Amino acid sequence: MSDRLPGFSTLAVHAGAQPDPTTGARATPIYQTTSFVFNDADHAASLFGLQAFGNIYTRIGNPTNAVLEERVAALEGGTAALAVASGHAAQVVVLQQLLQPGDEFIAARKLYGGSINQFTHAFKSFGWNVVWADPDDIASFERAVTPRTKAIFIESIANPAGSITDIEAISTVARKAGVPLIVDNTLASPYLIRPIDHGADIVVHSLTKFLGGHGNSLGGIIVDAGTFDWSTGGKYPMLSEPRPEYHGIRLQETFGNFAFAIACRVLGLRDLGPALSPFNAFMILTGIETLPLRMQKHCDNAKAVAEFLAAHPAVASVSYAGLPSDKYNQLARKYAPRGAGAVFTFSLKGGYDAGVSLVSKLQLFSHLANVGDTRSLVIHPASTTHSQLDDAAKVKSGAGPDVVRLSIGIEDKEDLIADLEQALGA
Structure with a gap:
């Protein structure tokens, strides 16, 4: 060496x-x-x-x-x-x-x-x-x-x-x-x-x-x-x-x-x-010893989940730089060619109430204030992590009332998608 x-x-x-x-x-x-x-x-x-x-x-x-x-x-x-x-x-x-x-x-x-x-x-x-x-x-x-x-x-x-x-x-x-x-x-x-x-x-x-x-x-x-x-x-x-x-x-x-x-x-x-x-x-x-293995799995799963959400009729928009249609995709290709990360947000057509309702219906995702876990996590930022901001500041920071944040873990992507599907359907 x-x-x-x-x-x-x-x-x-x-x-x-x-x-x-x-x-x-x-x-x-x-x-x-x-x-x-x-x-x-x-x-x-x-x-x-x-x-x-x-x-x-x-x-x-x-x-x-x-x-x-x-x-x-x-x-x-x-x-x-x-x-x-x-x-x-x-x-x-x-x-x-x-x-x-x-x-x-x-x-x-x-x-x-x-x-x-x-x-x-x-x-x-x-x-x-x-x-x-x-x-x-x-x-x-x-x-x-x-x-x-x-x-x-x-x-x-x-x-x-x-x-x-x-x-x-x-x-x-x-x-x-x-x-x-x-x-x-x-x-x-x-x-x-x-x-x-x-x-x-x-x-x-x-x-x-x-x-x-x-x-x-x-x-x-x-x-x-x-x-x-x-x-x-x-x-x-x-x-x-x-x-x-x-x-x-x-x-x-x-x-x-x-x-x-x-x-x-x-x-x-x-x-x-x-x-x-x-x-x-x-x-x-x-x-840290497993960081390369975990991060690649995080990113691969996140892209699959983002693609699923982008096609779902209850979802208004998905903000994930790994999607070709995303405004940050070119920057992602430049700075993060291995993957665009595992944390992203999506907006629901039902607004604030739909976001709060969704997090309560998910079963595999844990509802808590953290990211970067091996487990998949979900939170509604407007009512939690960004609740101290006024509405205008929430929107500017990417945490509007209709926004849900996901931190995608290293589980099987099919199980994550199935959990989101049942919660959105409910």
Whole structure:
């Protein structure tokens, strides 16, 4: 293997992991400990001063988590990664490094409802201001740029509608503005799309979804592409200015192309504290081993279900980029040739009441607020995940009153179609 780069499936199984040097255990052990013994006083001082890498306290880092971080960084093509407690925690930690009170970031209007709520309301208490742009109108991102803009945030495949975002076009806007592009790659996973290959500077995930894949563990991760110059124009003092808590170290100068991941760890995770449990890291690592197999099955099933729904008389429309008739099909062919993902929406002719009724009649689909499980899931976003939005905002985010969201699992597609058929018929 020394003369070739490992393929994606090989990395999904092996990246970051070695047999345990003490016991020979082949699976990565769960290092279920709060803290780690230092060799001596000098060793402890060098760890706390960022002069050496090693383990101090599980809130800051843990060997099980480190394997997960290295594996996802390898799959995404990044320089380093940091695992945290959830996808929401990843977003907080990322933006804490970039924004000062009064600063702005631009976000695509088509996002997960929880992110819209977090950006609109929770971040106000930090003095961070979101400016919304339309991912179908690239010029709207250009118009939104001001001297206070510090980042652009998009989803590679938008939740809930499954629409594909033109990453390269928005990356061009970010480059021109001199700000990093942050891409939430949760719905695609690196198996379908690697945003760094298309100009992303930072990638975030809810590990809870497709990477973990089994609906049993919460987690989030931040991947540093190592592509952004944090010293530009003095916009990012957390990375470019001397850090008083570390004796004047300038993180970019000291850590180079993985400085952002270090900043997230030693300035974000250390002080905000959203640490990932080593047990959850172990569970998510186990899930990632089968990511290529699962994602392909997810996508194949999703396309079959979307085709069925598109032909059903009770269905008004289907929003799935894998369908040739879909407005995002060309972007799907460009960015996600292996498949357009497993999460999509469809609208019912009966409107809001029909959507609420449908989810109660399905038997194989589980009605719950999650995606990316091996099991197929259903939800009516307007009454649940996007209920905090007004009607106009629901429609703009792809979660209108007549919309139902599906997350297609890895069951037999014939059984999924039969369940939808009986529920629509009822």
